[in-house]
Amino acid sequence: MKADFPKAPLVLPAAEAEVMRVLRNNGQTTRPEISRVTGWSRAKTSQEVSSLVKKGILKDVGEEDSKGGRKPRLLRLNNHLGYVVGVDIGATSLEVALADVNGQILQRTAEPADVRDAPEVLLGRCRKIIQSLAEKEGISAQLILSIGIGVPGPVNFSRGVLVAPPLMPDWENFPIRLFFKEAFPSALVVVDNDVNIMALGEQRSGDAANVDHFLVIKIGTGIGCGIMVNGKIHRGSDGSAGDIGHICVDKSGPICRCGNRGCLEAMAAGPAIEESAILAAKEGKSEFLRERMEANGGKLTPEDVNMACREGDEAALEIIRTSGKMIGDVLAGLVNFFNPSHIFITGGIANFGNHLLIAIKRAVLRRSLPLATTNLSINFSATGPDAGVVGAIMLALEYLFVVEGSKPYYGSS
């Protein structure tokens, strides 16, 4: 006897798909919340919810805490629908999580990895990890409805392939979607870049729930940006939106790996911070950095600069302030252009704490227009190291429910 496994995506009428969208941002919701977000009447909301409950997609799961009065009943997705997987591939690590359709992580694994490996090797490992997580959870891999994958490079979203990825040239045009489809034929596979994934994670578990327009800025070896417009990722007409690392900050600055001079990334990201630190050590501006450099065999990392900052080292503080100011100057322009209500800063360098954040904020406030900054909040992301894998799960869920008759987001494969 053949089991009746589900097939993703699940097709819904427009109004029911809209309910799914409210639900996805919060993981759970109530009827009054749906009415508030959609603007629907109580009657219409009830009708749509009932239809979804009848179909076995939604479940009434209990009462919400509320002070006095009638307690609205909580709505969640019915876990019997199946499972989703989030894969977060970083430059040096790999994280895979199996979750229920409500986005609750059931099993997870993180491993060191090197994206310079061939895609078959690294993605082959991912496939095996997914199989083993399913086994641990005691479920058939055929119950996996959707797999969301984040990769550290520019993605052509509709084709699901990397385009000219600087960190991983062998991955160019590798058919990631097909590779996973071979192992999990019933699953939907969605591929996106790491910063977009983080923006989705922010929307789910961060301070960005129900925020219409926000930016996530990732500062690490490079600098990238995830753009949320009306609660949806803006990927642009070629999928390259958010590539802010190569915006010019100084026409006479150093040459960037893209070939231009004075790109933000070349002047303010991790490697630039390292170079400035080495220079400060050599020029005798920082005793702390000089000692660290000697201990490290002539090298310094952003983490060394961070430690120096914590010790109150003036040269290190100046390096971080300079970096923050350059990032803030670029963000000021983007704030004038895009007028977001929130900017979330994340990535390795973002761990540097308040000196960086204050420098960024000052530059934005000084250079942006008052109307655009009155209600603007700039803060570190509160989602922490989980943002990547949570975002990948959200990516998997994002296309799980599609509107009846709509075009699929993805190409032919």
Next chain:
Amino acid sequence: MKADFPKAPLVLPAAEAEVMRVLRNNGQTTRPEISRVTGWSRAKTSQEVSSLVKKGILKDVGEEDSKGGRKPRLLRLNNHLGYVVGVDIGATSLEVALADVNGQILQRTAEPADVRDAPEVLLGRCRKIIQSLAEKEGISAQLILSIGIGVPGPVNFSRGVLVAPPLMPDWENFPIRLFFKEAFPSALVVVDNDVNIMALGEQRSGDAANVDHFLVIKIGTGIGCGIMVNGKIHRGSDGSAGDIGHICVDKSGPICRCGNRGCLEAMAAGPAIEESAILAAKEGKSEFLRERMEANGGKLTPEDVNMACREGDEAALEIIRTSGKMIGDVLAGLVNFFNPSHIFITGGIANFGNHLLIAIKRAVLRRSLPLATTNLSINFSATGPDAGVVGAIMLALEYLFVVEGSKPYYGSS
């Protein structure tokens, strides 16, 4: 006997509203076109169209030219629905047009005006013009369903008021919507800034029909930008999106009226071009400009610089190239961030022709990433001087049909 006048907005189920959106972009459409844009099956498209025809909203109006095969029948809005008005208020002029619900202009008037006049005076003139256009057309003003108004300053879109408008301080917070509602109680009134209006005009009558993501750059006394995301104007979280005139291009540049140094507007817009031209004339770099300046009583206009360019005057050409390069450098950053497929240049300075356009293009191509520029088109807007009033009509039409149960875009007034 009281006539049964229509009341805007007209409320439609989601799918029917989607048909309206396809129609609005092109003015007319066909069933195959609706299927193509929405991704619907032929059956579903036919069903939605039939429902709209039955309601008296759509009309089958004849056959489209087509080479061989069956000719798909054209669909347009039923003109019996009523009329709309577009009002385009510029710094020195005023244009009002009465159109049918298909956006075809029936009557129009343009007059000189001065936005430094009190809003009651200038908008009072607009109300009278609308009345007189309705009379000329022989219709009751009560048949006007919607009035779209473009103003040359920052607009809080949901409130329909100007916020800190530099050209027209007396207009701050003036209740424009209420003022028109008094005269036309049955009409919907929508207010937006001039560049957003132009972006809507571009979408209707320009090369931007069916383009998802594009920018309209207006270069005149100031520099502004209209942003189209997924075919909808992006106004940002405070309605200030697109205010690119105050993005910094030179930290040590001249002080701008916003108080900062080296804003794009202060360095590359009309007044900056005039100043550079006067300097070139005084320093003896251009005989042509010196003569014009003497003839003008010590003054020069951007138009003088334009004329000098046409005469091949090297100093004038250099002024235009410098301006274009600065605008292009800012656009390069926005292209990396936003990844539009089209940029349309418009406004008074845009009449300067190819020297300006070439300088802008060069700067963008040099500084943007290849993935973002491979398919990018940068050109002058082809809609010409009509863009404003056509856009205001499109604004009036944009909110005429609303989805059943959805929140109105506008506030309480």
